Amino acid sequence: MKTVTVNASKKYDVTIGAGLLENAGSVIKNYCRGGKVFTVSDANVFPLYGKALKESVEKQGLEFHEFVFAAGEESKNINVFSEIVENMCGAGLTRGDVAVALGGGVTGDITGFAAATYRRGIPFVQIPTSLLADVDSSVGGKTAIDLANGKNQVGAFWQPSAVICDTDTLKTLPEEEYENGCAEIIKYGMLGDRKLFEALAATPVKNDYENVITRCVEMKRDVVEADEFESGERMVLNLGHTFGHSIEKLSGYTIPHGRAVAIGMNIITKAAVELGFAPKGVDGRLAEVLKKYSLPLETDFSAKDMVKAAVGDKKTVGGSITLVVPTDIGKCILKKVPVEELERFALAGGLK
Ligand SMILES: NC(=O)c1ccc[n+]([C@@H]2O[C@H](COP(=O)([O-])OP(=O)(O)OC[C@H]3O[C@@H](n4cnc5c(N)ncnc54)[C@H](O)[C@@H]3O)[C@@H](O)[C@H]2O)c1
Missing domain, CATH: 1.20.1090.10 (Dehydroquinate synthase-like - alpha domain)
Known part of the structure; x- marks a missing residue:
């Protein structure tokens, strides 16, 4: 396993290696005073890795919530964003709880934007599962959704609290x-x-x-x-x-x-x-x-x-x-x- 520390407006570790998903719960726990973990994922990725993440989170005594959307760039829009934040609210998420993005760049961008804006900002953890998300979108804090008039037109700079790149997830990447x-x-x-x-x-x-x-x-x-x-x-x-x-x-x-x-x-x-x-x-x-x-x-x-x-x-x-x-x-x-x-x-x- 390798660790890269990013020292931006927030300091956080990016860990890279095989088998990291299993221990994701213990990383997430560090940022989760409130005890609730709200995971956002797409319909391709969640069936593959959702269970392992849930088990890892629950092993730490944390409450697991999930929101799964249809995979693809078409979902990176204001309607799906609205559903995510409504569901966060419905689950009673507070600023002491954590949002988790489990998926590619689309999941990371929309979850990051929801985390940046819900209750004026809650911590979020990136668990990238696509190679593009590993090397690019999960690090650096750029979050966004698309408008009908253009890509990434609404967003925020909001750094994650941690990034966990489990290279085993790349085995199922098309x-x-x-x-x-x-x-x-x-x-x-x-x-x-x-x-x-x-x-x-x-x-x-x-x-x-x-x-x-x-x-x-x-x-x-x-x-x-x-x-x-x-x-x-x-x-x-x-x-x-x-x-x-x-x-x-x-x-x-x-x-x-x-x-x-x-x-x-x-x-x-x-x-x-x-x-x-x-x-x-x-x-x-x-x-x-x-x-x-x-x-x-x-x-x-x-x-x-x-x-x-x-x-x-x-x-x-x-x-x-x-x-x-x-x-x-x-x-x-x-x-x-x-x-x-x-x-x-x-x-x-x-x-x-
Ligand atoms: N925030 C940034 O700095 C930044 C940088 C670059 C790109 N982006 C954004 O990232 C997005 C593109 O990211 P992407 O290419 O990861 O797209 P994506 O999230 O749509 O993932 C691509 C496809 O791969 C599938 N997938 C992902 N991981 C998988 C796995 N392990 N096994 C099986 N299937 C898997 C997804 O379901 C999807 O169908 C764009 O919206 C782009 O604007 C953001």
């Missing part, structure tokens, strides 16, 4: 979700750790979960500690996300986040080479590793549509956008560009 998580892991290597990047090229992530997740969490910790509220440096985590978000949006969210980020990384890295920010060959090396994880590289959406989707309702004249531009494998810079210049990057990145 292959496509594994690959989506790998896209974010490749992103970490690409933006800040050449050694990690080369390790991913040499050994499949699934052969070394504990070390790979730990390294990504350490990198996320460093960024979060430096810029918890995303006023600058934290933006490096958005490598591949500007064009990635456009792809998600233009596809009506039928292309999953991880795949969209893979294509977005490929576009911006090609552009970085073409425009002289990165040496020749960096784009080819990234493409090789993305392909190794069965991730896509290209999109048919036009440069114009992609830029329009990225800029959204922002002023198109005089506005600017911060791009994360790779300068080598394991290195990147933040570059503020006028929105008029974004199309130049899109075209240099191979879009038509």
Whole structure:
């Protein structure tokens, strides 16, 4: 087992290893003066891991409550949020009790937002079960729900009290979700750790979960500690996300986040080479590793549509956008560009 301590506005431990779910109750107990544990999970994950969590919680003499919603991004909305907080209230949860997110990033985001707002904030513990949630969404305190007009438009910064990454839960993760998580892991290597990047090229992530997740969490910790509220440096985590978000949006969210980020990384890295920010060959090396994880590289959406989707309702004249531009494998810079210049990057990145 590995432990990474995050020292943000709240100090908490992220534990990573096999078999941790069994002892989750003893971790949760540390934050639960009131004796009630309110677990939120989705309909895929709860039948797999709900019983083990319940037993572990009850073994500590705590009262277990559950709320299970239909799996998928479509559930990360205000109606499900409303049901969660109504159920918290119905269960008589106080500020001395604990909410637990058992699941992927959707569960973590909506539970975190419910915990941030119910009774003006109660403690919550993240038990991520998807690779993406292990390496990204469960750490750092960004919580949110989607609106009909856009993803993650309502949310709060609310740090968890603990994060428990039980790598055994990844055994049941569908292959496509594994690959989506790998896209974010490749992103970490690409933006800040050449050694990690080369390790991913040499050994499949699934052969070394504990070390790979730990390294990504350490990198996320460093960024979060430096810029918890995303006023600058934290933006490096958005490598591949500007064009990635456009792809998600233009596809009506039928292309999953991880795949969209893979294509977005490929576009911006090609552009970085073409425009002289990165040496020749960096784009080819990234493409090789993305392909190794069965991730896509290209999109048919036009440069114009992609830029329009990225800029959204922002002023198109005089506005600017911060791009994360790779300068080598394991290195990147933040570059503020006028929105008029974004199309130049899109075209240099191979879009038509
Ligand atoms: N808060 C943040 O900092 C942050 C960062 C990145 C992404 N996100 C958010 O995370 C979400 C995406 O997360 P995700 O990819 O984990 O989505 P998800 O929670 O929908 O999980 C993906 C699918 O895998 C299933 N699943 C999860 N764990 C499983 C397991 N162990 N066994 C079997 N099935 C399992 C889920 O039921 C779901 O069908 C998006 O909403 C995104 O906006 C948030």
